[in-house]
Amino acid sequence: MELKGKKVIAIGDRDGVPGPAIAECLESAGAEMVFVTTECFV
C-alpha cells in the first residue's frame, strides 16, 4: 500500500502498539497523521 500523501488516523493499544509508535512508522513512510491516540481497554 502506498502511504505517501495519505491522511491517517492511528489508534494504538496500551498493551499492544501505542499510537505514537504507529505514527512514527507511518510518517517515515510519508503518511500525514491527522489524529493519533492510544486507548486502554483495561
Next chain:
Amino acid sequence: MHDPVVKSAAYVLAHVPNMAFEFGTTQDVERQKDPESTYLAKFSDHLRTFEQVIGYAPFQTYIGNMHPDKLATIPRPWYEGDKVEAKRHGRYGEIMPEDEFFAWLRLVDAFELVLLEEQFLNELRPRLEKNPIMNEADLEKIGSGRSGEEIQKLVDEKTAAPLKLGDRLVGCVRRAHEVDATLTAHVIAENTASKASGAIALRHLLDKTDIDPKDIDYIIECSEEACGDMNQRGGGNFAKAIGEFGNCANATGSDTRGFCAAPVHAMVLAAGLVKSGIFKNVVVVAGGSTAKLGMNGKDHVKKGMPILEDVIGSFAILISENDGENPVIRTDSLGKHTIGSGSSPQAVMQALVADPLRRLGLTMEDVDKYSVEMQVPEITEPAGAGDVPTANYKMIAALAVMKKQMERSQIPDFVTRHGMPGFAPTQGHIPSGVPFVGHARDLILEGEMSRAMIIGKGSLFLGRMTNLFDGISFLMEPNPGLSEGDEIDESAVRKLIADALRQVSEGLAQSQD
C-alpha cells in the same frame, strides 16, 4: 541493611452487578446518550449469579484457592459450566455478595451519606453476623436503617444515587454538596465503594496476620479514584480513611497515584520506607473501581457472553522490616520506565525487565514467574484487546531472543514456563503486577519458587497531561536470613567508644602538660 519483606497479602472481590449497571461508565455514558439503548435493555439478561461468580476459576485464583498454573490447565471458556468448586472464602480473602457490600458502604460511611432501607437490613443482618471479619461494633454502626419512602424520595429528587438489587431499591448514596461536581452522589458512591473494598481487604489482612493494627506505622493507598472537593479534586486521603476504619491508630498515610502502575509504585515506596528504617510496618492498600464495571460489556453482550466485569477488586499487602523468614523485596532490583525511556513496547520491557536483570547479572530465564498485567483474557479478547498477559510475556520472550539469551523457537515454551493466565478483573490498577504477590510469597516460602518479578504499568496519557507511558518493577526472592555479620556487634561498638574516650583523655592530658 536488610531488605524489607512481604509479610502478608489479602485479596478481595465484591460481586456488584447492580452497581455495574448504575455506576459503570460504559453503562452511564450509554444511558446519557440513549436511555432506550438495546445494550442497556439486554444488560440484566447477561448478568451472572453470585454462585456463578464464586465458581469462576480466575476469581478462585485471585482469592488464593487455586494456583495460576492450575488455572492454566482448566479449559476455556471459564465462564461456562462448573469448572471449579465455588467457595466464597479463600486463603487471601473472599468474594462478597452485593447486598453485604452495601452494608459495608454504610459501615465505612463517615458522613451519613449512605442510607439503607430498614427491611433490607433486617433481612441481611443474620448473614452479616456470620461473616468472620465483621464484629459487634460494625453491626451497631450499620444501624437499623431508614424508611423506604425517605430513600425513594431522595432518589426521585435526584439528590441521591440508587442502590438496587434487581428492581428493588434498598438504599441510596446522597450527594455531599449542592453544586460541587466532585461531591455528587455518583462520585461519593464511587469513592465510598473504593474505600469500602479497600477497608475489607485491610480487615482481611489484619485478621490473618499476626500483627496489632496499632503497630502499623504508615499506609499507602494506590487506587485510581480522587477524593476531594472542588478546590482540591484529588486532595485525598483514602489511606487514612481506610486506616481509621482498620483501627490503625498509630499510622498516618497518603495516597499514591500512577494509573494502573500505582500499586507497584506504592510497594516500592513502602519498601524504601521500611528499609531506610523510617517505618517498620507499611500497608499498601487499594480499593476497586465502580467506573470500570462493565467496561467491555457491549462486546460481551454482542457475543452472547455473560458480563464478566461484574466485580470490584481490592487488595492489601503488609511490607515489614526483615524477619528472617518472609520473602524479600530486593531493593537493588528496581526497573523503572523513565521519562526518557520511550513508549514502544520494546523500550518499556527493556526498562522494566532487561535493564534491572542485566544490572544484577541475571538473564530472563533466571526469573521463575513474571507478574505483568494479569487481566482475565476472556474479558478483553471479545473487545479486540487480546490476551493481555500473554502479549506481555511474548514481548519479554522476544526481548530475550534479541539479547541472544534464547532461540526464537523457544518463545512459546518461555511464555508457558514463565507466564501465567490472567486471573484478575479489569479494574485498572488491581490486575497490574500485584495480584501475584500473595501467590509468590507462598510459593517462595514453600520452596517452590526462587524469584518472581512484579511489574506494574500505567497509561499516563489517559489524563491528557502527557503522552508518556509508565512502569516500575521489582524482584521478590527467598529471605537470605539475618546473617550474624549484619547484626550490631556490641563488642566492636564498645571498643570504638573506648578508643574514642582514650583519645579524648590523652588529648586532655597533653593540653594540661
